[in-house]
Amino acid sequence: MRTPTAVRPDERDDPAEPRVPDGSRGSAVARWSLRHRALVVVAWLLLLLAGAAAFAGGTTTSDEEGVGQSQRAADALEAAGFSEPLTETVVVSLPAGAAALPAGAESAAAAAVASAHRGDDLVREVGEVARSADGRVLAVPLVLSVDPETGYAEAVERVPAAVRRTAAVQDELRAALGRPDVVVGQVGSASISEEVGGRLERDLHRAELVSLPITLLVLLLAFGSVVSAVVPLLLGVVAVVVALGASALVSHVHPVAEEATSLTVLIGLAVGVDYALFVLHRARLARRSGLPVRAAVLLATRTAGHAVVVSGATVVVSMLGMLVAGGLYTSLALGAAFVVAVAVLASATLLPVLLDVLGDRVDALRLPWRRDARRGARRAERVSPVGRAAAAASGRPVLSLVLGAGLLVALTLPLAGLRTGLPGDDALPRELPTVQTLHRLTGAFPSQGPTAQVVVTAPAASAGAARTALADLAGERGAGEGGAPVTSSSDGRTHVVTVPLDSGVDSGPEADRAVAALRERVGPAVAERVPDAEVSVGGGVATGSDLARWMVDRLPWVVGFVLALTFAVVAVAFRSPLLALVTVLLNTLSCAAALGVVAGVFQGTWAQDLLGFTSTGTVVAYLPVLMFVVLFGLSMDYHVLVVSSVREEFAAGSAPARAVRVGVARSAGVVTSAAAVMVAVFALFGTLSDPGLKQLGVGLAVAVLLDATVVRALVLPAALRAMGRRAGGRPVRQVVPAQGGEAVRGEAVGA
Structure with a gap:
């Protein structure tokens, strides 16, 4: 093995760039970014402004395509020239058990509704009034003037005014019919879309606003300083805005579903913050070990930064797996892949520049109770609950594997009764x-x-x-x-x-x-x-x-695609097919457990009041595919970081037991913080009114919690300990900083 050598401060290839120990010079992208700091900052500012402008002018439409016999029926009707006008219905009703409406109620209702909508150019005509069998309900059709094929968005935008006109009819009919218990309302596809869509938009806006301060709070607790907390949050916001702009540009040539925007925000904020958190955490450790600021930044990009690239590549591969399914999944795949790619690019270019410019000021504005965090950071990580659990798991690998895997398998049991469907009325x-x-x-x-x-x-x-x-x-x-x-x-x-x-x-x-x-x-x-x-x-x-059945039928194809490509990416990155196989198995089990929890919660009624939903006895049909690809990708964040830390100990010559124990303990703090950010963001989406987004938010929050605790603190350490030195893959060079302090060993992945 090559003997580590110290590097004198005057040994530089470039006077502006301090040389760092061999194997930790940082990625070529990071070195280039540091040499062209002003250009990088200006470029990202322009991307941010362009993304915001493009998103403001973008469009979202339904990306669902019909399938099966129902699509053949629609095609036959279209070919024959059938076209039904858009309609709304004014409903005049009495409470259950009340006497029937009096004779002449139909004419009074028709006259009142026609009078209310006179001058409303959205309503073309008032149709014939129908009375229910028990005589308590009248239905008054309103035929809209907009084209049913091209004017639906216009109808949704203009229907609130028509609803207000209808509401004014109630008092008039109560007086005309002598029935103070008459209730008047309006319903139709346009009015439902406007009201439900408006509520969802408000819910999303609230969740997005709340997620930012919650994420900042978690980062404050993790880093102990305001500046260190703001930097990852800034990277997450940049990734989301730029990716939304890219999706908006795509929307002009390919339909982009409204769900794609929500998924982009959900994934982008989580991974953008996490990737920046990993690199920043490693840079701080390197700085405390005695390296100069730029050397510490470069070492972080070579280790944690390389881990981010591997993780990001795996996430993108997983997201693109949805392209195998097509249909609605296409825009979801593109939106998620965009935001992850942007987050990786920002962590490789913009983040090193920010850390280099800030220097030690990245720890500025420390919290009062964290003044001594510099001296206690490493000790806190070593004695953390995750670290202690990992040490115990590596000491008893067989028992830990049985217990951890057994718990995950138990959580998958509800999948045996999984029922799927698309939410209806x-x-x-x-x-x-x-x-x-x-x-x-x-x-x-x-x-x-x-x-x-x-x-x-x-x-x-x-x-x-x-x-x-x-x-x-x-x-x-x-x-x-x-x-x-x-x-x-x-x-x-x-x-x-x-x-x-x-x-x-x-x-x-x-x-x-x-x-x-x-x-x-x-x-x-x-x-x-x-x-x-x-x-x-x-x-x-x-x-x-038909569409729900089609979505479920796509699952085996997507799973096969993601598993095969993920195995290849991890095997190449870690230079260990065995480690890649363990990664695939653990991530698959973790995804299955999370989906089992979703099935157990939402197919029953026991959690309705707790989570605020009405159970239909089903899981939203697109959720199995979506949850699998998202979770399989996101779980790589922690997996790569933990395995990389363990591999560093192997590279330093540690025995397998110590390598696992120290490697997991050293990464425990950042894994816990990253998981807390993701759980907080995902849990907020579990409060939304949309059934699909609610189930997705709850499922992702549970999955990340399981992944950061049971899998990373119990099952993974036990599996790595059982693998022994085979978990280290191809040996990597040992790195010892010349400036003193605790050594920062090895490379994150064997690059």
């Missing part, structure tokens, strides 16, 4: 006025509840038989109040009827079974009467059922 927040109006409408008019569209395409000569078959079907299922239910195209080749489903909900297993049962019965029945017909069942419920 039954998952909407029941306290919203439009949702309450919707329930009054669907309760009074079954045809307004869960329905399906049966579409028949047949030769024009069979038009009569096709119409008769569909009319009989509608009659059997109680559809078609108020007129002939079957609608035909002008060429007599395509026919459609809307029928109620045998389901009390519009999503989940019950809705899936209702759609499947209808398809099994309708297809053969129509084919028997119209031999040349093509039959398909579509509509909103069927579309959700």
Whole structure:
């Protein structure tokens, strides 16, 4: 082995760049950035401004694509020229058990609604009023003037004014009908989208605002100084803003789902802060060991910075795994990959410059009770609970593996009963006025509840038989109040009827079974009467059922892609196929445990009041794929840092037991701080009203907590101890600073 040599202060390749020990000169990118500090700062300022401007002018749209039989039904209707106008419904209702509305209520309601919306150019006409079977509810259709294909966003933007006009009708009808208990409301796809979307936007804004001070508080407790806490937070904000700008530019050429923006903020703030935290933590340790400021920064980029690159590459690979699935996952993958790549780039270029400029002032504005943190930092890490747990685990590796892995396996048990679905109307927040109006409408008019569209395409000569078959079907299922239910195209080749489903909900297993049962019965029945017909069942419920099934079917492909590429990346980075295999197995088990917790919580009702949701008995269909790729990537943050620290001890000649014990203990403080940041950010998203984001936030928070405790403090140390020196991969050079103090050994990964 090459003997470590001290480096005299006057030994420099560049007078502006102090030489550091061999193997710790820092990455080429960091050296270049330090030589061109002004250029780097200006470039990042321009990127930040451009990102903010691009995001302000970007667009978000639905990125979901139809699949299966429901998409065939939609295609047939579109090809035949079917186009239904956008409508809203004014609902006039009385409480349950009240006497029926008086005769003439229909005309009074129609007149009052028409008067209220006179002059409102969003409403084209007021339709015919329908009365419920018990006479307590009236439905007054409002036909909107906007184009149903291109004007939906306009309708959502303008519908609040129409809702306010409708609200003014209530007092007028109470007086006209002599019924003070009359309740008037308005509901439709536009008004629901506006109210639910507005609430979600406010929730997201609140979560984003709260996450910043919480993250700052965690960093203050971790570093003990204001400046050290602000630097990682700044890097996280920069990564999010620049990545949102990149996604906004993409939105002009490819649809970007609204969920992609939320995921970018969620992931970007977490990884941006964590990556900066790792490098800053290592730079402070190197500085305290006696290295000059720039030498300490370069050593940090060579060790922790290289670990960040490996971790970031793995996260990007995991996120891009969603491209295998396509559809909604495409924009989610691009948004998450953008923000992780930007976070890695910022930690490799902007962060070294900031640390070099700040120097020892990075510890400025220390908290009063942390004045002695410099002298006690290393000792605190060595006696931390995580460090003690790691020492115990490495001392009894078999027992620790059995206990830790057994706990994780136990948490995966709810996956055996995993049920997925896309949230429907039954998952909407029941306290919203439009949702309450919707329930009054669907309760009074079954045809307004869960329905399906049966579409028949047949030769024009069979038009009569096709119409008769569909009319009989509608009659059997109680559809078609108020007129002939079957609608035909002008060429007599395509026919459609809307029928109620045998389901009390519009999503989940019950809705899936209702759609499947209808398809099994309708297809053969129509084919028997119209031999040349093509039959398909579509509509909103069927579309959700088909899409949910498709999303779950993508999971094996995504998992296989991520596992294969992650194994390759880790094997190359650590130069150890065995270590790569252990990494893949541990991360997979950790992801499965977190998803098991989500299934156990959200498929039941026991946590509804605690977390503020209405259980539909399902997990959102896109969550298994999304959680797997996100968690598999994020878990690499801690894994790379811990393994790198252990490898340094191996490089310094430590025995396996000591290498694991000291390596895990040395990284315990920064791992705990990083985990606290992620848990805090993710938990905030668990407070949102959107079912998917709530489940994602809770799942990610639980996963990171498990990963930083059970996996990194118990299972991983035991696994590394059982592997012995094979956990060290290819040997790396020993590094001893010439300036004295405690040695900062080795390299983070065997580069």
